[in-house]
Amino acid sequence: MAYPPWLDPYDAEPFAAFSTSHISSMIIIFALVILLFLYRHRLRFMSERSSRFMRIGLAGFMIGCEIVLQxxxxxxxxxxxxxxxxxxLCSLSLLLSALLLLTRKKWLYSALLFSGIAGALMAIVTPNLGYAxxxxxxxQFFVAHAMIILALLYMTWVEQIRPGWRSVAGSMIFVNIAALVVxxxxxxxxxxxxxxxxKPGTPSVLDMLGPYPVYILGEEVLALVLFSLLYLVLFVIPEWLKRISGKKVKQTQMHSKS
Structure with a gap:
């Protein structure tokens, strides 16, 4: 059977890490994250109907990514x-993030936030992919992984669900339960x-974590570090900056009154 070149599963140009197309894809995903952050306030004040339509649309698109792959x-x-x-892990995160958009369950958010974003980021930077x-x-690969990140950040920046340190533990528990079942x-x-x-046949971060089964323990440590860093970047540092900004505003107001 003859396949179109862009669908051929056998005779396709192989993927090259950090090629122009790979770097361009990462830049586009980064730009989408920035746009979501910049427009978070406008999206936050949509009507409930528009918000529900947005979440259903995103969830449907994410589920569609998996369906077209199958x-x-x-x-x-x-x-x-x-x-x-x-x-x-990213396939599970994709489908469960779609479910999160539909249900807005906080426990599901806590389980997915750090594992989903960290896993998708690692996959985007070091893809296990054979097609250019x-x-x-x-x-499909880059769209699906980008959607995981965007969906979870949408729930954070637009829906304003706020995790605590327990969310780091929740993500660790989710990853380990998923790994045990899988x-x-x-x-x-x-x-x-x-x-x-x-290990996968293509270069990945696992190559730096030792041989089997040592790299699995290395993944545990790496996951904990990445989840903690994401918590600091997404929540601790912004809250700290907000407090500093608030203090400066108060000081300015006090000086102007005096």
């Missing part, structure tokens, strides 16, 4: 229980979802 697997004749189930731009798989499926299917049985 359709491509079948179309290309490469669908397999061992490789095609949505059991990678403008192949369907390249576009490892059981890996053994059952002789698969390697979440790279729990060996």
């Amino acid at each position: 359709i491509w697997y079948v179309y290309g004749g490469i669908w397999s229980l061992r490789t095609s189930l949505p059991l990678e 731009f403008a192949h369907f798989r390249f576009i 490892y059981g499926i890996d053994v059952l299917l002789d698969a390697n979802y979440m790279f729990l049985r060996h």
